[in-house]
Amino acid sequence: MTDDLQELFGKNRDWAAATEAREPGFFTRLLQQQTPQYLWIGCADSRVPANELVGLLPGELFVHRNVANLLVHSDLNALSVIQYAVDALQVRHIIVVGHSNCGGVRAAMENRRAGLVDNWLRHVQDVRDLHDGFLAGLHESLRVDALVELNVLEQARNVCRTTVVGDAWQRGQSVVVHGWVYGLHNGLLEDLQITATSLDDVGLAYDTGLAQLKQRWRQRQAQVVGV
Numbered sequence: 001m002t003d004d005l006q007e008l009f010g011k012n013r014d015w016a017a018a019t020e021a022r023e024p025g026f027f028t029r030l031l032q033q034q035t036p037q038y039l040w041i042g043c044a045d046s047r048v049p050a051n052e053l054v055g056l057l058p059g060e061l062f063v064h065r066n067v068a069n070l071l072v073h074s075d076l077n078a079l080s081v082i083q084y085a086v087d088a089l090q091v092r093h094i095i096v097v098g099h100s101n102c103g104g105v106r107a108a109m110e111n112r113r114a115g116l117v118d119n120w121l122r123h124v125q126d127v128r129d130l131h132d133g134f135l136a137g138l139h140e141s142l143r144v145d146a147l148v149e150l151n152v153l154e155q156a157r158n159v160c161r162t163t164v165v166g167d168a169w170q171r172g173q174s175v176v177v178h179g180w181v182y183g184l185h186n187g188l189l190e191d192l193q194i195t196a197t198s199l200d201d202v203g204l205a206y207d208t209g210l211a212q213l214k215q216r217w218r219q220r221q222a223q224v225v226g227v
Contacts, residue, residue: 026057036062039085041078041159042097043069043104048182050097053189062091068104068151069096070123071158083164092174094159097189098152099182105151106144109135127154138217139224146217149192152179153209156194160202169198179209 019026036059040050044065051061064081071078085091098105107114108124124147128135131150135143156179159165168175179194194209196202 030059034059034062034089036060036085036089037092038062039064039082039089039091039094040097041065041069041071041081041094041155043067043099043102045099045102047184048097048099053182053187062089067117067120068102068108068124069098069155070120070151071096071155071162072123073158073162079162079164082159082162086164086168086173086175090173093176093178094165095178095180096152096156096159097180097182098148098155100145100148100184102144102148105148109144109147124151127151130154134214134217138221142217142220142224146213149181149213149217150210152181152192153194153206153213155179156192156196156209157202157206160196160199160205166199177205 016027038054038056038060039062042048042050042063042065044067050063050065051058054061062081062085064078066075066078071082073079082094085094104117104121105124106112107117108121109128111125114121127150128147131147135146135150138146156177159177165175165177174197177194177196179192181190181192182188183190192209193212194205196205
């Protein structure tokens with residue numbers, strides 16, 4: 001790899017040429033409009049390329065990524081993304097997506113110090129502490145991925161509690177909030193069954209997702225310990 005990264009420019013030219021050859025006029029059409037139906041809130045991990053995972057082209061998926069896929073109520077960056085997606089782009093689905101073996105979640109779980117990011121990951125530790133009893137009952141090898149899923153549930157609920165989504169629901173706009181997890185080991189997405197379509201849905205959606213999550217991880221616990 002050269003210092004000026006010319007290989008990346010070369011790969012970009014190859015990609016652009018192949019895309020245009022496959023779909024003539026693709027970039028001209030893309031320039032004229034952006035009409036995604038989905039907002040993806042995911043982890044910044046380089047192994048989780050949002051568009052590729054769901055087979056969508058540029059312009060079909062609006063994406064926000066940060067360490068450990070958090071939605072913090074004081075994060076004006078994330079909130080601005082949600083507002084633009086909901087109010088301007090009129091997306092119909094907001095999907096919070098975590099992934100297995102997340103380094104940020106592992107650092108939060110194990111109290112690893114990494115620098116400035118420790119302050120950001122305090123939010124994941126809050127999720128850990130909220131579900132401390134459940135996590136403590138799991139085998140050590142299961143705790144990180146269980147916390148990954150718990151974090152998705154909490155962040156999806158946080159999305160539902162934003163003023164942007166709440167206002168959209170109050171005016172009758174169709175917005176559905178989901179929580180998913182991506183398996184690095186198999187490349188598959190899994191629905192965590194937290195799906196909210198209105199303010200009245202949020203509590204039940206969260207409780208349903210949490211109950212199913214706990215049942216699933218207790219089954220895995222039984223398999224690990226041989227009970």
